[in-house]
Amino acid sequence: MKLPDFPPFQAPSAGSKTLSATHRSQGPSPRPFLKFCNFCLSAGTLGLALQAFAAEPAPAGNKSSEPPLSGSTTVAPTTAPASAAPATPAAPGKFDWSKQPPVSPPPRPGVFSIAPTGPGYYSLMDLITGKKRDAAPVFPYAPYALMTTPAFDMDFRYREKPGYEPDFFDPLKRIKLGDDFLLTLGGSFWYRYMKENDLRLTKADDSYHLIRSRFHADLWYRDNVRLFAEFIDARSFGQSLAPLPTDVNRTDMLNLFADVKVATVKEAPVYIRGGRQELLYGSQRLISTLDWVNTRRTFQGAKAFWRTADLDLDAFWVRPMITEPDRFDNWDTKRDFFGLWSTYRPMKGQLVDLYFLSLLNDNQTLAFNRPANIIGSSNTQTLGGRVAGDYNQFLYELEGMYQFGKLANLDISAFAVASGAGYHFKGQPMNPQFWLRYDFASGDSNPNDNRYNTFNQLFPFGNYYLGWADRVGRQNIHDFNAQLNLHPMPWATFTAQYHRFYLANKRDFLYNASGNATLRDITGQSGSHVGDEIDFRFNVHVDRHQDVLIGYSKLFAGDFLKARAPGVAPSLFYVQYNIRF
Incomplete structure (x- = not known):
C-alpha cells in the first residue's frame, strides 16, 4: 500500500462524487495556504490532544443533555425501561461517566416514519423465543439495515443505569481503564x-x-479528549x-480524528474535531454519509461544534x-467545502434548520453540474432552511435552498424546494403512515447565456428521496411522490414509494443520483416526462444486531427516456444482510 504524500489524517472517501486514481491531482497543491493548513490540522490536533491529556482534570459530573436514539428511517425510543433506575453517581473525586461522553443525536430525516410503541415482539428473535416486551x-x-448515523455517534450511555438489558457484546463497550479513560470497540459487516x-x-x-x-476504536479521556479511528474494507465480486467508484475501497480508513473540548458554554461543551470524519446534517439532502453505497462518504478537515438540549451549532x-x-x-486538494449549520428544537418532535454552505471547486476533471463547453472553477454558495416535525399525528416538512456564486464566467442562480405532508394513523393495525410530497430542483434553459441555473446537490x-434506481438526482427535476410505511409486526418494516419525474x-x-449529467436533448423536443418509478423495501429486524433488507425498484420510461434511451427499462432487485456489534 502506497501512503500519500500528505501529513497524517489523509484517508478514504465514500461518496458518490469520486475520482479514479488516474484523475488524482499531481505535483504541489495550487493552494499553498490550504496545504499548510492541512499540516497544521494534523500536527495541531495531536498537540492539542496531548496538551489536554496533561491538563487539569475536569470537574466530576459535567452536565450533558442525553440525546435520543434514532436510526436513518425511524425514530426509536428515547427513554430507558421503567425498571431502569437512575444512574449511580460517581464516588467523590472520581469522574462521573453516567452521562458522558456527549453524543450528537442523528437528525430527523425527511419522509421520516415513527416506530411502533406499546407491547409486542420487537425482533424476530423475540417472536421465536416468546419474549414479548412492554x-x-x-x-x-x-432496527433497519441501512443506518446513516456514524459509528462515533452510537450512544451506549444507557449501560450506566442499573437494570439495563445485558448484551453479548457488552464486554466491548465502555471499557473503563482506570477512573479517567473510557474505551469502546465495535464494528459491522454487510453483504448485499x-x-x-x-x-x-x-x-x-x-x-x-x-x-x-468496518471496525472502530473510540478512546476518551474524561470528556476532554477523544481519539476515534474506524477502518473500512469494501469489495465487490462477480461484476460483469x-x-x-462507490463499490470498492480496500483496506482504508473511514474516520480518523481527535476531539478536544475547548470551552463550556451554558453547561454544554464546545469541541474542535480535526482529521478524517463523516459529516451528516439535517435532512441529508445536501450532506450525508450515504450509507446506501458500499464505501460510504467521508471528508477531511476541521469542525467546531456545540450541543445543547435544544440548540446545535456547527462550523466546518x-x-x-x-x-x-x-x-x-x-483528499481532493482542488475542492474545499465549508459551512455553518444550526438546528433548533423548540419543542419535542419539532425542529428548525438554518445553514450556509460554500463549495469551491477547481477540479476540472469533475463533470458535475457543468456543461461540457464550460471550463473553469466554480464557487457555489448555498443558503437554506428547514422546518420538520409531527404534531397530533400530522407529519410535515418544508426545506428551501437557494444557490448563488460563479461557474467560470457564469453567474449562478439556482434553487430547490422539498415539501411534504403526512399522517400517522396511530393505534391502527400495522402502524400505517402516509406521505404526499413534491420536490423541485432548478435546471438551466440556455447554455449560451451568462447565467447558470442548475441546482448543485452537493453531497x-x-x-x-428520489428513488433507489439511482437514475434521478436533485438537479433539474420535478418529483411528485407518495410513500406508505407499514409495520406488519414491530420487527418488520414495509415501505412503498411512487415517483413521477419531470425535467424542470x-x-x-x-442528472443521476451521483450528480452526473447522463442524457440531454438540447432542442427540448424529447419532452420533459422522465418516467415513473416504484420502490418497495421490506426489512426484517432479526435481533438487536442483525437485519435483512429486500428491495425492488422499477423505472417505467416516459417520453424523454423513450426518446433519448430507446428500449431501456431500468430495474433493481437486492437482498442485504447486516450485523453490527
Missing part, C-alpha cells in the same frame, strides 16, 4: 446481492455481490460491468476524500 428496547442501533437490469441506461444487465467490513472546513480502491485515499443521500427544464440534462 416497549421497544433501548439500544443505539436502528444486486441484480441490475438496464440500470446504467445501456441495455446491459449485471448481477454481483458487495461486502463491507466496471465497478462504480473540509475537503472530500477521493476513493482509490487499491491505494490509501487522499446528498439522494436515493432515499427540458433543454437541460437528466
Whole structure:
C-alpha cells in the first residue's frame, strides 16, 4: 500500500462524487495556504490532544443533555425501561461517566416514519423465543439495515443505569481503564446481492455481490479528549460491468480524528474535531454519509461544534476524500467545502434548520453540474432552511435552498424546494403512515447565456428521496411522490414509494443520483416526462444486531427516456444482510 504524500489524517472517501486514481491531482497543491493548513490540522490536533491529556482534570459530573436514539428511517425510543433506575453517581473525586461522553443525536430525516410503541415482539428473535416486551428496547442501533448515523455517534450511555438489558457484546463497550479513560470497540459487516437490469441506461444487465467490513476504536479521556479511528474494507465480486467508484475501497480508513473540548458554554461543551470524519446534517439532502453505497462518504478537515438540549451549532472546513480502491485515499486538494449549520428544537418532535454552505471547486476533471463547453472553477454558495416535525399525528416538512456564486464566467442562480405532508394513523393495525410530497430542483434553459441555473446537490443521500434506481438526482427535476410505511409486526418494516419525474427544464440534462449529467436533448423536443418509478423495501429486524433488507425498484420510461434511451427499462432487485456489534 502506497501512503500519500500528505501529513497524517489523509484517508478514504465514500461518496458518490469520486475520482479514479488516474484523475488524482499531481505535483504541489495550487493552494499553498490550504496545504499548510492541512499540516497544521494534523500536527495541531495531536498537540492539542496531548496538551489536554496533561491538563487539569475536569470537574466530576459535567452536565450533558442525553440525546435520543434514532436510526436513518425511524425514530426509536428515547427513554430507558421503567425498571431502569437512575444512574449511580460517581464516588467523590472520581469522574462521573453516567452521562458522558456527549453524543450528537442523528437528525430527523425527511419522509421520516415513527416506530411502533406499546407491547409486542420487537425482533424476530423475540417472536421465536416468546419474549414479548412492554416497549421497544433501548439500544443505539436502528432496527433497519441501512443506518446513516456514524459509528462515533452510537450512544451506549444507557449501560450506566442499573437494570439495563445485558448484551453479548457488552464486554466491548465502555471499557473503563482506570477512573479517567473510557474505551469502546465495535464494528459491522454487510453483504448485499444486486441484480441490475438496464440500470446504467445501456441495455446491459449485471448481477454481483458487495461486502463491507468496518471496525472502530473510540478512546476518551474524561470528556476532554477523544481519539476515534474506524477502518473500512469494501469489495465487490462477480461484476460483469466496471465497478462504480462507490463499490470498492480496500483496506482504508473511514474516520480518523481527535476531539478536544475547548470551552463550556451554558453547561454544554464546545469541541474542535480535526482529521478524517463523516459529516451528516439535517435532512441529508445536501450532506450525508450515504450509507446506501458500499464505501460510504467521508471528508477531511476541521469542525467546531456545540450541543445543547435544544440548540446545535456547527462550523466546518473540509475537503472530500477521493476513493482509490487499491491505494490509501487522499483528499481532493482542488475542492474545499465549508459551512455553518444550526438546528433548533423548540419543542419535542419539532425542529428548525438554518445553514450556509460554500463549495469551491477547481477540479476540472469533475463533470458535475457543468456543461461540457464550460471550463473553469466554480464557487457555489448555498443558503437554506428547514422546518420538520409531527404534531397530533400530522407529519410535515418544508426545506428551501437557494444557490448563488460563479461557474467560470457564469453567474449562478439556482434553487430547490422539498415539501411534504403526512399522517400517522396511530393505534391502527400495522402502524400505517402516509406521505404526499413534491420536490423541485432548478435546471438551466440556455447554455449560451451568462447565467447558470442548475441546482448543485452537493453531497446528498439522494436515493432515499428520489428513488433507489439511482437514475434521478436533485438537479433539474420535478418529483411528485407518495410513500406508505407499514409495520406488519414491530420487527418488520414495509415501505412503498411512487415517483413521477419531470425535467424542470427540458433543454437541460437528466442528472443521476451521483450528480452526473447522463442524457440531454438540447432542442427540448424529447419532452420533459422522465418516467415513473416504484420502490418497495421490506426489512426484517432479526435481533438487536442483525437485519435483512429486500428491495425492488422499477423505472417505467416516459417520453424523454423513450426518446433519448430507446428500449431501456431500468430495474433493481437486492437482498442485504447486516450485523453490527
